[in-house]
Amino acid sequence: MSHGADSLKSIIFALCANLAIAIAKGVAAVITGSGAMLAEAIHSLADTGNQGLLLIGLRHAKRPPSPDFPLGYGKAIYTWSFLVAIILFSVGGLFSLYEGFHKLAHPEPLAAPWWAVGVLVFAIAAESVSMWGCLREVAKARRGRSLWGWFRESRQSELLVVFGEDLAALIGLVLALVAVVATMLTGNPVYDSLGTIAIGVLLVVVAVFVAIEVKALLIGQGVDPMVDVDMRRFLGEQPEVSQLLNLLSMQMGDRVMVAVKAEMAPAADARALVDAINQVEARFRVAFPEVMWLFFEPDHVA
Numbered sequence: 671m672s673h674g675a676d677s678l679k680s681i682i683f684a685l686c687a688n689l690a691i692a693i694a695k696g697v698a699a700v701i702t703g704s705g706a707m708l709a710e711a712i713h714s715l716a717d718t719g720n721q722g723l724l725l726i727g728l729r730h731a732k733r734p735p736s737p738d739f740p741l742g743y744g745k746a747i748y749t750w751s752f753l754v755a756i757i758l759f760s761v762g763g764l765f766s767l768y769e770g771f772h773k774l775a776h777p778e779p780l781a782a783p784w785w786a787v788g789v790l791v792f793a794i795a796a797e798s799v800s801m802w803g804c805l806r807e808v809a810k811a812r813r814g815r816s817l818w819g820w821f822r823e824s825r826q827s828e829l830l831v832v833f834g835e836d837l838a839a840l841i842g843l844v845l846a847l848v849a850v851v852a853t854m855l856t857g858n859p860v861y862d863s864l865g866t867i868a869i870g871v872l873l874v875v876v877a878v879f880v881a882i883e884v885k886a887l888l889i890g891q892g893v894d895p896m897v898d899v900d901m902r903r904f905l906g907e908q909p910e911v912s913q914l915l916n917l918l919s920m921q922m923g924d925r926v927m928v929a930v931k932a933e934m935a936p937a938a939d940a941r942a943l944v945d946a947i948n949q950v951e952a953r954f955r956v957a958f959p960e961v962m963w964l965f966f967e968p969d970h971v972a
Contacts, residue, residue: 681721691714710869716757716762720754752885773862777862794844
């Protein structure tokens with residue numbers, strides 16, 4: 671019943687695409703003098719670094735539990751994801767806003783604008799491949815929900831970050847292309863400046879939404895609501911369980927902690943009761959392999 675997506679694949683797709691795009695945009699920005707191109711180059715460079723940070727976060731999250739961290743390091747990925755959101759906001763968004771307003775106050779004509787158009791078209795194609803890879807993994811976890819519904823309820827912070835970055839990158843590239851073409855057609859560099867500002871606003875908005883979702887995970891969210899429903903249904907179907915009284919969960923990166931309180935079916939003695947609980951726990955772990963810690967408390971309705 672596990673419905674997790676492979677975040678690592680999405681991160682690798684995004685890293686390769688953004689590195690190639692950042693180099694191409696940087697060359698075009700130097701040649702053309704376009705503020706929108708420079709903003710996009712910085713954006714892609716920041717995204718490349720962000721994917722590197724996410725890879726570090728995934729590695730740290732895999733560290734085994736220790737005496738100081740008995741529940742493991744799974745939530746480390748949330749810290750790195752939140753750091754990525756901050757970088758996207760500051761390096762990407764705020765720099766783009768600064769560059770846009772600077773160019774607006776001191777407009778400069780574009781040089782060799784067709785370079786910018788060619789690079790942007792290439793970047794859109796490359797970023798589309800990255801987005802395709804991300805959406806393919808997201809589809810594994812959506813379970814019929816809209817993208818917005820999945821974004822609000824997903825517990826995979828690293829996949830949320832990659833999705834947000836890819837979405838912002840694609841829209842930003844389109845805005846940059848429109849700005850450069852408008853500047854070419856009119857000869858007015860103001861359009862390039864406005865495009866740069868629009869990209870900055872876009873990055874800030876996306877970074878804020880990503881940060882809000884990751885902050886909730888840092889505080890301590892339970893499992894995905896749809897997974898919670900599956901867990902409750904599964905326990906309610908077990909013959910050893912007369913009634914599920916309560917279920918609490920905590921998402922710990924790609925691992926989960928679950929506490930169950932249930933009224934058990936009548937047992938011959940204490941040993942039989944323990945055996946029944948162990949059987950339910952074993953089946954539960956098979957159905958939900960992401961569960962690392964499972965605490966089961968038998969009780970009865972007062």
